[in-house]
Amino acid sequence: MLLVGAAYQLSTNRPNQQSASVNAAPTVETVSALGRLEPEGEVIQVFAPTSMEGARVETLRVTHGQQIRKGDVIAVLDTYTRRQAAVQEALEQVEVAQAQLSQVEAGAKSGQIRAQSRVVDRQQVELQTETEAQEATIARLKAELNNAELEARRYQVLYTDGAVSASLRDGKQLTADIVRQQLNGSQANLSRIQRSRPLISLDRFIDRRLYQAAGITGVASVSPIYLNSIQWRNPENKEIWDIYTIGINPEHQVLNIAGVEANREKLRQPDTVLFNLGSRREFGAIAERFQSGEAITTEINERQVQIQGLFKLSPTFGINAYLVTSDVNFLRMAPFRQGGLVDVGVIKLKPDADVQAVLAEMRSRLPDDVKVMTRDDYAKAEVAFWSASTPVGYTFDLGVVIAFIVGSVIVYQILYSDVTDHLPEYATLKAMGFRDRYLLIVVFQESLILAVLGFIPGTVIALGIYQITNLATMLPMAMDLGRIVFVFILTAIMSSVSAAIAVRKLQTADPADIF
Amino acid sequence: MVTNLSKPAISIANLNHYYGQGSLKKQVLFDINLQINRGEIIIMTGPSGSGKTTLLTLMGSLRSIQEGNLSILGQELLDASKEQMTLARRNIGYIFQAHNLLNFLTAYQNIEMALEIQEVTAAEADTRIRTILDAVGLEHRMDYYPSDLSGGQKQRVAIARALVSQPKIILADEPTAALDKKSGRDVVEIMEKLAREQGCTILLVTHDNRILDLADRIIYMEDGYLVNRSDVAV
Numbered sequence: 001m002l003l004v005g006a007a008y009q010l011s012t013n014r015p016n017q018q019s020a021s022v023n024a025a026p027t028v029e030t031v032s033a034l035g036r037l038e039p040e041g042e043v044i045q046v047f048a049p050t051s052m053e054g055a056r057v058e059t060l061r062v063t064h065g066q067q068i069r070k071g072d073v074i075a076v077l078d079t080y081t082r083r084q085a086a087v088q089e090a091l092e093q094v095e096v097a098q099a100q101l102s103q104v105e106a107g108a109k110s111g112q113i114r115a116q117s118r119v120v121d122r123q124q125v126e127l128q129t130e131t132e133a134q135e136a137t138i139a140r141l142k143a144e145l146n147n148a149e150l151e152a153r154r155y156q157v158l159y160t161d162g163a164v165s166a167s168l169r170d171g172k173q174l175t176a177d178i179v180r181q182q183l184n185g186s187q188a189n190l191s192r193i194q195r196s197r198p199l200i201s202l203d204r205f206i207d208r209r210l211y212q213a214a215g216i217t218g219v220a221s222v223s224p225i226y227l228n229s230i231q232w233r234n235p236e237n238k239e240i241w242d243i244y245t246i247g248i249n250p251e252h253q254v255l256n257i258a259g260v261e262a263n264r265e266k267l268r269q270p271d272t273v274l275f276n277l278g279s280r281r282e283f284g285a286i287a288e289r290f291q292s293g294e295a296i297t298t299e300i301n302e303r304q305v306q307i308q309g310l311f312k313l314s315p316t317f318g319i320n321a322y323l324v325t326s327d328v329n330f331l332r333m334a335p336f337r338q339g340g341l342v343d344v345g346v347i348k349l350k351p352d353a354d355v356q357a358v359l360a361e362m363r364s365r366l367p368d369d370v371k372v373m374t375r376d377d378y379a380k381a382e383v384a385f386w387s388a389s390t391p392v393g394y395t396f397d398l399g400v401v402i403a404f405i406v407g408s409v410i411v412y413q414i415l416y417s418d419v420t421d422h423l424p425e426y427a428t429l430k431a432m433g434f435r436d437r438y439l440l441i442v443v444f445q446e447s448l449i450l451a452v453l454g455f456i457p458g459t460v461i462a463l464g465i466y467q468i469t470n471l472a473t474m475l476p477m478a479m480d481l482g483r484i485v486f487v488f489i490l491t492a493i494m495s496s497v498s499a500a501i502a503v504r505k506l507q508t509a510d511p512a513d514i515f
Numbered sequence: 516m517v518t519n520l521s522k523p524a525i526s527i528a529n530l531n532h533y534y535g536q537g538s539l540k541k542q543v544l545f546d547i548n549l550q551i552n553r554g555e556i557i558i559m560t561g562p563s564g565s566g567k568t569t570l571l572t573l574m575g576s577l578r579s580i581q582e583g584n585l586s587i588l589g590q591e592l593l594d595a596s597k598e599q600m601t602l603a604r605r606n607i608g609y610i611f612q613a614h615n616l617l618n619f620l621t622a623y624q625n626i627e628m629a630l631e632i633q634e635v636t637a638a639e640a641d642t643r644i645r646t647i648l649d650a651v652g653l654e655h656r657m658d659y660y661p662s663d664l665s666g667g668q669k670q671r672v673a674i675a676r677a678l679v680s681q682p683k684i685i686l687a688d689e690p691t692a693a694l695d696k697k698s699g700r701d702v703v704e705i706m707e708k709l710a711r712e713q714g715c716t717i718l719l720v721t722h723d724n725r726i727l728d729l730a731d732r733i734i735y736m737e738d739g740y741l742v743n744r745s746d747v748a749v
Contacts, residue, residue: 109722129656269715272721394701423613424615425618427615428615428617430577430601430604431575431577431602431604431611432604432605432609432628432629432632432676433602433604433605433630433632434601434631435598436597436599508579510577510579511577511578512572512575512578513578514578
C-alpha cells in the first residue's frame with residue numbers, strides 16, 4: 001500500500017519533475033510497517049481448566065518477564081480450595097474401599113458370593129428392564145413413523161393439488177425421515193442389548209450364566225475356561241502350528257494336573273504359559289530345553305510369551321499339543337475372542353451338596369443356552385461324540401467287526417481240522433448211540449477252552465500294544481475291566497459260532513460214512 | 516427199554532442198497548432177506564467187496580436204509596428218524612474192524628463211555644466195568660491207555676466196551692483181522708462166552724476160517740447177494 005501510494009505520488013508530480021530534479025532529492029526520514037514479534041524458543045500457552053463452574057484466576061504468582069521452571073505455580077484459580085477438599089474426600093474413599101477389600105479377602109466368602117449373585121440378579125433385572133424399555137421405545141417409534149409417513153403422503157397429495165407449499169410438504173417428509181432413523185437406531189440398540197444374552201456361537205456362552213449358577217445353593221465356586229486353537233511358533237524352526245490353548249482363572253483350581261497346579265500362580269504374570277510335556281515334536285523340543293533350565297520365549301499369535309512350566313496331558317485325535325495360560329493372557333493371545341464369552345464353565349459344589357438336586361435346580365434356573373452336566377456325563381458325551389459322530393469311531397467299530405469275522409474264521413479252521421482229525425472217535429461215539437447234542441457240547445467245550453487259552457496271551461499282548469501305542473503317539477490308551485469282559489464275551493460268541501459250524505459235518509453224516 | 520421178545524432179533528426183507536449218485540449209482544446189496552433169532556451166533560463170510568460191511572452197518576443203524584425193510588428187535592429202520600436211529604444203536608454193541616478206542620482215555624474210561632448213555636448208577640457202572648475187564652482178562656491193564664496195549668488187548672477192550680452195556684445184539688466187523696491166530700481165537704471165544712452168558716445175539720463178519728466152528732449158523736455173501744451154501748456149513 002505504501003509503495004503504490006509512493007508511485008502515484010511520483011506519477012502525479014510529473015509536471016514538476018523537471019524542476020524537482022533540478023532541486024535537491026527529498027530525504028526519507030521514517031518508514032512505518034506492521035509485523036509480529038516471536039521468541040526464539042517455544043511458546044507455552046497457559047489456560048485455566050475449562051469447567052462448567054467457570055473458574056477464574058484469583059491470584060497471579062508471576063510477574064512479567066520472570067523466568068519460570070516446570071512445576072512452578074503460575075496462578076491460583078478461585079476453585080482451588082474446593083478442589084483440594086474433593087481430593088481429600090477421594091483419598092478417604094480409597095481408604096474405605098481398601099478396608100472393604102481386605103475384609104473380603106480375609107474371608108466372608110459366602111457373603112461375597114451372595115453379593116455376587118445379587119449383582120448378577122440385579123444385572124439380570126436390568127437387562128430385562130432395558131430390553132423392555134427398548135422394545136417400548138421401538139413400538140412408540142413405529143407408531144410415530146406410521147403417523148409421520150401418513151402425514152407426509154397426505155401433504156404430498158395436497159402439494160400436487162397445489163393446496164400446500166413445497167416447504168410444508170418437505171417439512172412433513174423430513175419429520176418422517178427423522179422418525180425412521182430414530183426407529184432404526186432403537187432397533188440397533190435392542191439387538192445390541194439382546195446380543196449380550198443368547199448364544200453367538202453354539203459352543204460359547206456368556207460367563208453371566210456361570211455367576212447365575214454361583215447363586216444356587218450348594219455351589220462352592222465357579223470358574224470359566226476359555227478354549228481355542230492359537231498359532232504357536234516353534235522357537236527352533238519358526239514354523240507355525242496350531243496349539244490348543246486353555247485359559248483358566250489362575251486363582252482357581254480347575255485342572256487337576258500336577259504340573260498345572262504347581263505352576264498356576266506363575267500365570268498371574270502377563271504373557272506366561274505352561275507347555276504340555278507330551279506334545280508332538282513339531283512344536284519344538286520345548287520340554288527338554290525347559291528342563292535343562294533354558295528360558296524359552298516364543299511367539300503366540302504374534303505375541304511374545306514365556307514358558308513358565310510344564311504339565312502332562314495326553315494329545316487326542318483332534319489335539320496335538322496344549323498350552324495352559326490365564327484367562328487374561330488367553331484373551332491377549334486370542335484377541336479375536338470376546339472376553340466374557342467362555343467355552344466351558346467349571347462349577348464346584350460343596351462337599352455336602354446333593355449333585356442331582358443342584359443339577360436339576362440349575363437346569364430349571366438357567367436358560368436353554370447352556371447345558372449343565374456332571375463331569376462324568378460330560379466325559380461320556382465326549383466319548384459318545386468321538387465314537388458316534390466321527391470317522392474315528394466308525395473305523396474302530398469296523399475294526400471290531402473285522403476282528404470278529406477273522407477270529408471266527410480262524411477258530412473255525414482250528415476246530416474243523418481238530419474235528420476232522422478226531423472223526424473216527426466222534427463216529428465211534430455216534431455208533432455207540434451218543435446224540436449229536438453230546439458231540440456239539442464236546443466241541444463247544446473245546447472252543448471255549450480255546451477262547452480262554454487264546455484270551456490270556458491275547459490280553460497280555462493287547463496291554464503291551466496299548467503301552468507301545470501310548471509311548472509312540474502319547475494318546476491315552478485305557479484298558480478297563482469292562483472292555484476286557486466285552487472282548488471276552490465277543491471271543492466266546494465267536495468260538496461258539498465257529499464250533500456250531502465245525503460240527504455240522506458230524507451232524508449230517510451217518511456214522512458209517514465217516515469211517 | 517421195552518423190547519418185544521417174540522420178535523426176531525434182526526429181520527431183513529427185500530433189502531437193496533446203492534452207493535453213489537446219478538450215473539455213478541451202483542447197487543451193492545441185492546434183495547437181501549434174512550432172519551436172525553435171539554441168542555443165535557451167526558458168522559457171515561464172503562470175499563472182499565461182497566457187501567458184508569455195508570449190510571452190517573445197515574443192521575447196526577449206522578447207515579440209513581434206502582430200499583426194503585430192516586427191523587432190529589421189532590424196530591423198523593426204514594425211514595427212521597435220526598433220534599430213532601440213535602436209540603436203536605443203544606441196543607447194539609458194535610465191534611469195529613479197527614478197535615476205534617478213544618486214545619486219550621484209559622481202558623477203564625473207554626468202557627465207561629459206553630455206560631454214560633445208559634441209565635446206570637456210578638457204583639453199578641464201576642462193578643460192571645471191573646467185571647467185564649476181568650472177563651476179558653485185562654483187570655490189571657485197566658488204567659492203561661490204548662497206545663500202551665497190544666493189538667489183542669485193544670480189541671479185548673473194544674469187546675468189553677461193546678458188551679458192558681449188555682446189548683441185545685452184537686455186531687462185529689472182522690474183529691480178528693488185525694490179530695494173530697492165537698489172540699484172534701481168544702478174542703472170539705471171550706465174545707462167545709460172554710454172549711452166551713448174557714443171551715445176546717451175535718453177528719460176526721470174518722474171513723477167518725479158524726473161528727467158523729463157533730457159529731450156530733454161517734451165511735455167505737457174494738457180489739451183494741446172500742447165498743445159502745451148505746458146503747461152508749459145519
